[in-house]
Amino acid sequence: MIKPNIKTELLARREKLLAQMKPNSVALFFASPEVVRSNDTHYPYRQNSDFWYFTFFAEPEAVLAIIKQEDNSCRYVLFNRKKDPVAETWTGYRLGQQAALETIFVDEAYLFDEISTVLPDLLNGKTAIYHADQQYDYADQLVKQALTTLRQGARLNLSAPTTLIDWRPVVHEMRMFKSDFEMAILREACKISAQAHVRAMQKCKPLMYEYQLEAEILHEFARHGARWPSYNTIVGGGNNGCILHYENNSEPLNTGDLVLIDAGCEYQYYAGDITRTFPINGKFSQAQREIYDIVLASQYQAIKLFKPGTSIQEVNQKVVRTMVEGLVKLGIMQGDVETLIADKAYSTYYMHGLGHWLGMDVHDVGSGRDRLLEPGMVLTVEPGLYINQDSDVPDRYKGIGIRIEDNILITQSGNQVLTSDVPKDPDEIEKLMRT
Known part of the structure; x- marks a missing residue:
């Protein structure tokens, strides 16, 4: 378990947000509601990433208010569930208000049930409110009720904020750049994810079921303290x-078939995301290796190109050329390379993007694929080729789906691969599967 300096990190994040807020304003962050799975059972609770980013608090029914005063001083106020011995007997420990002051590092803590009366007081006289509209119905209702209370109290000298600002562009820009604190956790998430892929390669045998290989992966996650995957595990034979x-x-x-595994763990709220494709019997056929080599060359090319000042979109254009040239050489695509690229004929076999941002969410927040990369950003690199059974290609290539995905950190001089512990060279894969 990684336990860096939580207080220093939390306060640094809040102060960075405060520096971008207007004076005399309030930013509100709401916890995720619980989600019913069936009847009276719930899915395992997972806190909203933005709320967690500023609190490290994993309970539902909670709200954080970050208040910037007119003189630029600040207050942190938390609403959370009350201590309840009976409820805690059934569903587990609750932090309560007193402990929240000491562990969430807030100035005041109120019962969640008090928010309808306290929130108007917090907003009274403020000029702006930062709120993620339409994120949760209960959050919008609480904000609307508080504003209505203030507007109806104008004769009592109550005053509602006149400006509503969505905090997501600001906060999500912050989340794109990972601190040393975050990178320590992300590296561990990538390490555990890689160990699970290695285990899958070692355990894979013909006539196993896909779900049995999935079980090996999930067991490896849990064995290292990552109780949940960061997304639903894909095991496609x-x-x-x-x-x-x-x-x-x-x-x-x-x-004789390949198996494609796309799997990553969530460790302390940070996601790993790795894909490897390998032969079920431990030996690539010639046709499988021909396609695999195109994808691998494309991924190596992309990783080499990713550095500050480039973009996912720009690098993807170069990767597309490499893949089209390879497919034309094998006779899978016919025609002039330039024309095939211009017509996007390759999208029959490569129909997704080259990568995405990675962090607290596996498809993490941030601006688009044309965004120029900067140090501190983390992203995936995942070219793939998919030639399904119905494709009009030579029979030896039918049913081959290959994706190779790694996670990289953009550095000052280039990038660092965070998931290199799991092999992707075909000779190394075959060697590992023989052990």
Whole structure:
């Protein structure tokens, strides 16, 4: 378990937000509501990433108010559930208000049930409110009720904020740049994710079921303290590997086929996201290796190109050329390379983007793929080729789906691969599977 200096990190994040807030304003952050799975059972609770970013608090029914006064001083106010011995007997420990002052580092803590009366007081006389509208219905209702109370109290000298600002652009820009604190956790998430992929390669045998390989991965996650995957694990054997978000994981793994595994753990609220594709029987066929080599060359090319000042979009254009040239050479695509690229004919076999931001959410927040990269950003690099059984190609290539995905940190001089512990060179994969 990584335990860096929590207080220093939390206060630094809040102060960075405060520096971008207007004087005499309030920013509100709401916890995720619980989600019913069936009847009276719930999905495992997962806190809203933005709320966690400023609190490290994992309970539902909670609200954080970050208040910037007219003189630029600040107050932190938390609303959370009350201590309740009976409820805690059934559903677990609650932090309560007194402990929140000491562990969430707030100036005041109120019962969540008091928010309808206290929130208007916090907003009274403020000129602006920062709120993520339409994120949660209960949050919008609480804000609307507080503003209505203030507007109806004008004769009592109550005054509602006149400016509503969405904090997401500011906060999500902050989250794009990972601190040393965050990187320590992210590295561990990537390390555990890589160990799970290594285990899958070692355990894979023909006639196993996809879900049995998934179980090996999830066990490895949990064994290292990552209780949950950061997304639903994909284990696609044969043609199932051509389904980008295949999640059934219900079919047998047949000798002679490849298996595509897209899996990552969530560790202390940070996500790993790795994809590897390998032969179920431990040996690539010639056709499989021909396609694999194109994808691997494309990924190596992309990783080499990613550095400050480039963009995902720019690098993807170069990767597309490499893949099209490779497919034309194999006879899978026919025609002039320039024309095929201009017509996007490659999208039959490569239909997704080259990568995405990575952090507290596996598809993390941040601006688009044309954004120029800067040090501190973390992203995935995941080219792929998918030639399903119905493709009009030579039979030896049908049913081959290959994706290779790593996670990288952009540095001052280039990038650092965070997931290099799991092999992707085909010879190294075959060697590992023999052990």
